[in-house]
Amino acid sequence: MRWNVSAAVLCLLVLATACSNPLDKEPSSAAIPAGCGDCEAEVAALVETVEAIPGVEAVSSTRRTTRGVPVAYLSVGLDLAGKDVVSTDVGAVADAVAEAAWRSDVSPLDVLRLEVELRNGYQESDGYAFGADRADYEERWGERPAGSEWSPVPEGDDLEGCEIDGCRELMRDVAREVSALSGVRAVLRSDHGSSSPTNASSADIDVRTDGTDVTEQVAEIVWRSRVTPIELITVTTSTPDGGFPDQVIFQVDPRTGRDHDRLEEMWGPRPVE
Structure with missing residues (x-):
């Protein structure tokens, strides 16, 4: 699926997931619908669903970001049961988690970021631009739950490869x-x-x-x-x-x-x- 978001959006996502973000003290960006706000109950329900997915050992962390960014993010840390990237279909497990997030009541959910770790220490980050690629994901998994809201999609960059x-x-x-x-x-x-x-x-x-x-x-x-x-x-x-x-x-x-x-x-x- 395409990342049709600007480089600035991606940089803010890294900031949001890698360290304490001073922008968290700001109110949610005006362009982001109120939705469920910090969505604590909705995220907790999603964690319960994700931890039941085959191949997922545990959810190690979650981070909801709507402050100081142009769209609403959810970052999820995943410990997978697989030993290594050779014996584990990381893509299939990540897609199953992404589908669970798509079907969840977390709203708005414009970008999902998964931080994956396998038992031998292998790590990767996977991004799902739900808002920018909404039509593609709707074709794949159907519409999001009734009442789900969306932030305006930032103007994209000319990306390649x-x-x-x-x-x-x-x-x-x-x-x-x-x-x-x-x-x-x-x-x-x-x-x-x-x-x-x-x-x-x-x-x-x-x-x-x-x-x-x-x-x-x-x-x-x-x-x-x-x-x-x-x-x-x-x-x-x-x-x-x-x-x-x-x-x-x-x-x-x-x-x-x-x-x-x-x-x-x-x-x-x-x-x-």
């Missing part, structure tokens, strides 16, 4: 392939980061190894994938001894990336640029 939806399934495929490398104990993260005024687009892979240097092998898997756009490939490796993680950043922008030509000579052209 993984900037639209984070290429979640492609990044999971990367994680599964990396998991099969000799020396890799676990893949802890496999995310696409969209470009912004302060950050380049990137594919970010975190792995735990037995000490084997797999950095270039991981970068090659990303290079040969259809994940796009990426200006940077960031590979972070940690070892069981608990030492400080090593991080290598490959600059792969075909116009300005200092590593692009060297990697292209080694591995051939990317399937997509």
